[in-house]
Amino acid sequence: MASTPHTQDSPGISALKAALPAKAWTQDPDIIAPHLTEWRDKYFGQTPILLTPGTTDDVATAVKICAEHKMPIVPQGGNTGLVGGQTPQGEVLLSLKRMTRVRDVNPIANAMTVEAGATLHAVHEAADAADRKFPLTLSSQGSCTVGGVLSTNAGGNHVLKYGTTKELVFGVEAVLPDGQIFNGLTSLRKDNTGYDLSRMFLGAEGTLGIITAATLKLFPKPSYIARVMMGIASVEDAVALLTRLSGPSLAMFEVMPHIGFAAVVDNIENERDPFSEPHPWYVLTDFEVATAEAGEALVTALLEDAFAAGLVRDAVLAQSDTQFLAMGSIREHMSAGQKFLGGSIKQDITVPINHIPEFFAKADAAVQSIVPGCRPVGFGHFGDGNIHYNIAQPDSDDMAANRDAFLARWDDISEAVFDIVDALGGSISAEHGIGIMKRDTLATRADPVKMALLRRVKTAMDPDGIMNPRVMV
Amino acid sequence: MASTPHTQDSPGISALKAALPAKAWTQDPDIIAPHLTEWRDKYFGQTPILLTPGTTDDVATAVKICAEHKMPIVPQGGNTGLVGGQTPQGEVLLSLKRMTRVRDVNPIANAMTVEAGATLHAVHEAADAADRKFPLTLSSQGSCTVGGVLSTNAGGNHVLKYGTTKELVFGVEAVLPDGQIFNGLTSLRKDNTGYDLSRMFLGAEGTLGIITAATLKLFPKPSYIARVMMGIASVEDAVALLTRLSGPSLAMFEVMPHIGFAAVVDNIENERDPFSEPHPWYVLTDFEVATAEAGEALVTALLEDAFAAGLVRDAVLAQSDTQFLAMGSIREHMSAGQKFLGGSIKQDITVPINHIPEFFAKADAAVQSIVPGCRPVGFGHFGDGNIHYNIAQPDSDDMAANRDAFLARWDDISEAVFDIVDALGGSISAEHGIGIMKRDTLATRADPVKMALLRRVKTAMDPDGIMNPRVMV
Structure with a gap:
C-alpha cells in the first residue's frame, strides 16, 4: 500500500519539483485553496503540492515519480464532484486544468478527441461548430471537465435516449498507476481485439489511472x-x-x-x-x-x-x-429552489422504472417515520429511473434553529432509503458515484462476489494503491 | 496454469459426471461430433466430455470441479464463431444450449433478461411480442446465441445507429473461473457503484468466465x-x-x-x-x-x-x-455469392470511416502485387468503417485446381492488409474477434502497454488459466 501522506519537502515532492516544468506545479496556498473545498462545503482537504501538468507526458512523469516514492495521488477535474472523490487528504493533488486542447473533430466518423481538462461546455461548442451534438448536458457544464465526467460516468437528462457518459466514449488515453501511457484513443465503432480496457477507467473515479484524453462519440444534430x-x-x-x-x-x-x-x-x-x-x-x-x-x-x-x-x-x-x-x-433550478425549503438530506438513487411508484410510497412513509413532518422532494430523471430523492426539513417557525438537528438524521434517513432501494433492485448511487461519501455503504451493501471482484481489479491495476486511495473500493 | 487435457476417465471428469444431472453431460461421440467442427471447416476439435448444464447453478458446479482439478474449459454457444474460439482441443466443452429461458421482458424499462443459450432469433421474437426492438441482426441469428454474441461482441448492419453488442447490454450473470456466480443482471440505466464489471465479459470470448444470462437493452420499435x-x-x-x-x-x-x-x-x-x-x-x-x-x-x-x-x-x-x-x-447473400468466385481469403477489418478510400487504394494494390489477377471483394458496413475485405482467387480456366495454391497465400495477404490497417489507425478484427485465428497476430501487433494490460486482467480474473485458455490473450 502507498505510504502515509508526504510533507512539502519530502524527497518525493522534491523529485516532482525537479522533474516538472515550473508551470506544472505549485505550493502556493492561495492558488491551491480553491482546489481543497467544493461547492457544497462538505469536504475540506490538504495537499503538499498541486500538480498542473500541461501534457500527457508530464502526467506520466509525475505519476512515475509518485509510484517510485509510493506517494498517493488524487486526480481532479473541474472540482464539481458531489461525493468527495476529488478532495485530497494529504495526497499529491493532480489537476488536469491545463490540458484543455481539442485534438481532433471528425464529423464523418462522428468523433472528437479532447483532453481531460476541457470543460463540457467547450466540448459542446466544438461539436456545434462541426454541426454535431454531444448529448451529455449537466448544470455544471461550464466547470466540469471531460476527465471528471468520464471518471464519474456522469448522467444528466438525456440518458433515456443517449445513455450515461460511458456510452458516449470510443476510448481513452490514460496514465496507469506505474506511469505508463495506455493509448485507447480511437474512433472505431467496431474493434474486437481484447477486453474493453478503456471502459475500465469510465466511472472508476480515478482509482485505476488518470484519464488524460478521450475520443467522444458525436451524433447528428436533431433538426x-x-x-x-x-x-x-x-x-x-x-x-x-x-x-x-x-x-x-x-x-x-x-x-x-x-x-x-x-x-x-x-x-x-x-x-x-x-x-x-x-x-x-x-x-x-x-x-x-x-x-x-x-x-x-x-x-x-x-x-x-x-x-x-x-x-x-x-x-x-x-x-x-x-x-x-x-x-x-x-x-435546472430544482436544486437551487430547495435552498428555500431549509436543510436538505439528499439521495441520488435509481430504481427499475416500473418500481418508481412503489419506491415513493415506501420511501415517503419511511422518512416520515424517522422525522415526522419532513418534506420529500423526489425529482429528476424518471425516464431512466434516477430519482434525486431529497428530503427537506419540516416547515416550522424557526427553520434555521432546527436545521442542524434535522441534518443530523442524514445517515438514518439514508439507510432507510437504501434498504428500500436494495429491496427493489435499485442502485444506491445513480449518477454521483461512490467517492468518500458512499464507500462504506458500498462495502456493506454490495454483493460480496461483486465487491471481491472490484477489489481484485483494483489490486491488479494498482498494486501499490497509489491512485485515489481513499475512494470507492 | 491449467494442466494438460484430461482423459475420459480422469478423476476430474469422473467428478463432473458424479456431480451433474444425467442430462447435463454426455460422452457419446455422435452427440458431441457437431460441436467439434464449424461451418467453414477450418477447425476440428476434441473433448473428453460435453457438458450441457440446464441452470446457472449447474454451470457453477461444473466450473468449480474443473477449477479444483485444474481442467480447462471451452464454453460454446451456437457454434457459429468464425475464429475458432469455440472449438476445444482436449478441454472440457461446456455448451449453454439447454439454457434458453427468457426470464423477463420489461417493456417499461426497455429491458429483457434472457439465458445465454437463447438464440438471437428467440430474442427478436420475445422483443417483438412486447412491441419492442432488439437491434442486433446477424445472418446466423437462427443459430447464434446470446452468450456467444455477447462474448464475441457481435456487430452486424445497424452499428452506426445502435452500436455493437456491448452497447446493447445492461449487465450479465456470469460464472467466474473459480465457480462463483457474479450477478450483474439489472435494468438500471444509471448505476455508479464501481467499475463496469459486466462489461469485462463482453467481447472476452469466454476467457474471463462463462456468461449464463444477460439483461439486454430494448428499443422502441421504429414505426x-x-x-x-x-x-x-x-x-x-x-x-x-x-x-x-x-x-x-x-x-x-x-x-x-x-x-x-x-x-x-x-x-x-x-x-x-x-x-x-x-x-x-x-x-x-x-x-x-x-x-x-x-x-x-x-x-x-x-x-x-x-x-x-x-x-x-x-x-x-x-x-x-x-x-x-x-x-x-x-x-445477406454476399458471402454465399462469393463461393461462385472460387477460393476466398477473408479479412474482417475496420478503418476510420474517412480513411476507407485510402484503405481500398492501398489494399487493392498490395494484394495485386502478391497475387496478380486476384479479385478484391470489399463489402460491408461502411457506415461504421467495418469492411469485409475478401479476396477472390484470379479468374482462370481451372479454378478448382488453382484454389489451394491461392489459399496458401492467406497469411501473406493478411499481413499486407494488416500493415495498411495498422498504419491507418484501424482494427485487425472488427467484429469476428481474435479466437485462435488472430491470437498470434494480436500479440505481435498490439501496443505492448495494451497487451500487458490484457494479460494483467486475464491473470487477475483467471489465475489458473482455466477459461478458454488458448484463446485471445
Whole structure:
C-alpha cells in the first residue's frame, strides 16, 4: 500500500519539483485553496503540492515519480464532484486544468478527441461548430471537465435516449498507476481485439489511472426539438405517461413534485409558472424531430392520447426559444429552489422504472417515520429511473434553529432509503458515484462476489494503491 | 496454469459426471461430433466430455470441479464463431444450449433478461411480442446465441445507429473461473457503484468466465423503415454519400462492389438486380422514420441533394415488403455469392470511416502485387468503417485446381492488409474477434502497454488459466 501522506519537502515532492516544468506545479496556498473545498462545503482537504501538468507526458512523469516514492495521488477535474472523490487528504493533488486542447473533430466518423481538462461546455461548442451534438448536458457544464465526467460516468437528462457518459466514449488515453501511457484513443465503432480496457477507467473515479484524453462519440444534430411541459396528478401517472410517450423521438422525461416546482417559481428571479393553476406533479419532455411541424403533429397526437387516458391535467408546448429555455430553467433550478425549503438530506438513487411508484410510497412513509413532518422532494430523471430523492426539513417557525438537528438524521434517513432501494433492485448511487461519501455503504451493501471482484481489479491495476486511495473500493 | 487435457476417465471428469444431472453431460461421440467442427471447416476439435448444464447453478458446479482439478474449459454457444474460439482441443466443452429461458421482458424499462443459450432469433421474437426492438441482426441469428454474441461482441448492419453488442447490454450473470456466480443482471440505466464489471465479459470470448444470462437493452420499435438501394461510381462517393445521408434516421449504410453484387444476382436463385444497368458500387440504406410518407419525403429530399452533387447514378426506394426483403437478401447473400468466385481469403477489418478510400487504394494494390489477377471483394458496413475485405482467387480456366495454391497465400495477404490497417489507425478484427485465428497476430501487433494490460486482467480474473485458455490473450 502507498505510504502515509508526504510533507512539502519530502524527497518525493522534491523529485516532482525537479522533474516538472515550473508551470506544472505549485505550493502556493492561495492558488491551491480553491482546489481543497467544493461547492457544497462538505469536504475540506490538504495537499503538499498541486500538480498542473500541461501534457500527457508530464502526467506520466509525475505519476512515475509518485509510484517510485509510493506517494498517493488524487486526480481532479473541474472540482464539481458531489461525493468527495476529488478532495485530497494529504495526497499529491493532480489537476488536469491545463490540458484543455481539442485534438481532433471528425464529423464523418462522428468523433472528437479532447483532453481531460476541457470543460463540457467547450466540448459542446466544438461539436456545434462541426454541426454535431454531444448529448451529455449537466448544470455544471461550464466547470466540469471531460476527465471528471468520464471518471464519474456522469448522467444528466438525456440518458433515456443517449445513455450515461460511458456510452458516449470510443476510448481513452490514460496514465496507469506505474506511469505508463495506455493509448485507447480511437474512433472505431467496431474493434474486437481484447477486453474493453478503456471502459475500465469510465466511472472508476480515478482509482485505476488518470484519464488524460478521450475520443467522444458525436451524433447528428436533431433538426428540431419539441419541448412540452405537463401537469399531472401522481407518480403512477408519470410512469404510465412515460410508457405512452416512449418512442424513438423521446429524448427527455423529467419529473418534479409540486413542492419543488413551487420553490423555484415562487422564489427564484425570472422563473414563472407556465400553468394557470397548480398541479401535484410536473413532467418536462423533449422530442427530437425533423421539423417544428412534425414535432407539433407528434406532440398533438401523443397528448390527445394521454388526455383521453386521463394521464394529463394540462400541457404546454414551447412555441419559441424563450419558452423552451424558460421551461428548462425551472428544472435546472430544482436544486437551487430547495435552498428555500431549509436543510436538505439528499439521495441520488435509481430504481427499475416500473418500481418508481412503489419506491415513493415506501420511501415517503419511511422518512416520515424517522422525522415526522419532513418534506420529500423526489425529482429528476424518471425516464431512466434516477430519482434525486431529497428530503427537506419540516416547515416550522424557526427553520434555521432546527436545521442542524434535522441534518443530523442524514445517515438514518439514508439507510432507510437504501434498504428500500436494495429491496427493489435499485442502485444506491445513480449518477454521483461512490467517492468518500458512499464507500462504506458500498462495502456493506454490495454483493460480496461483486465487491471481491472490484477489489481484485483494483489490486491488479494498482498494486501499490497509489491512485485515489481513499475512494470507492 | 491449467494442466494438460484430461482423459475420459480422469478423476476430474469422473467428478463432473458424479456431480451433474444425467442430462447435463454426455460422452457419446455422435452427440458431441457437431460441436467439434464449424461451418467453414477450418477447425476440428476434441473433448473428453460435453457438458450441457440446464441452470446457472449447474454451470457453477461444473466450473468449480474443473477449477479444483485444474481442467480447462471451452464454453460454446451456437457454434457459429468464425475464429475458432469455440472449438476445444482436449478441454472440457461446456455448451449453454439447454439454457434458453427468457426470464423477463420489461417493456417499461426497455429491458429483457434472457439465458445465454437463447438464440438471437428467440430474442427478436420475445422483443417483438412486447412491441419492442432488439437491434442486433446477424445472418446466423437462427443459430447464434446470446452468450456467444455477447462474448464475441457481435456487430452486424445497424452499428452506426445502435452500436455493437456491448452497447446493447445492461449487465450479465456470469460464472467466474473459480465457480462463483457474479450477478450483474439489472435494468438500471444509471448505476455508479464501481467499475463496469459486466462489461469485462463482453467481447472476452469466454476467457474471463462463462456468461449464463444477460439483461439486454430494448428499443422502441421504429414505426416505419424506408429502404433505399443506390448505384454509385466509387468508394470515394460512398463516403461522401454517407456524410450527406447521415442523420438521426439513418440506421444502415451497407456497400457492395459490382463483382460481389453480380455474384449474388447472377448465381443465386430468386435474387434479382433491381437496376436496369450495372453500377461499379451499390449502397443499401435504411431510414427509421414515423410513417411511409415521412420516409418518402426524407428520402426524396436526400436523393435530390445526392443526385445534384453527382454522388448517385441510380436509386430505388422499396415500395413493398417484398422489395424491402429482396434488397436485403442481396446483401445477406454476399458471402454465399462469393463461393461462385472460387477460393476466398477473408479479412474482417475496420478503418476510420474517412480513411476507407485510402484503405481500398492501398489494399487493392498490395494484394495485386502478391497475387496478380486476384479479385478484391470489399463489402460491408461502411457506415461504421467495418469492411469485409475478401479476396477472390484470379479468374482462370481451372479454378478448382488453382484454389489451394491461392489459399496458401492467406497469411501473406493478411499481413499486407494488416500493415495498411495498422498504419491507418484501424482494427485487425472488427467484429469476428481474435479466437485462435488472430491470437498470434494480436500479440505481435498490439501496443505492448495494451497487451500487458490484457494479460494483467486475464491473470487477475483467471489465475489458473482455466477459461478458454488458448484463446485471445
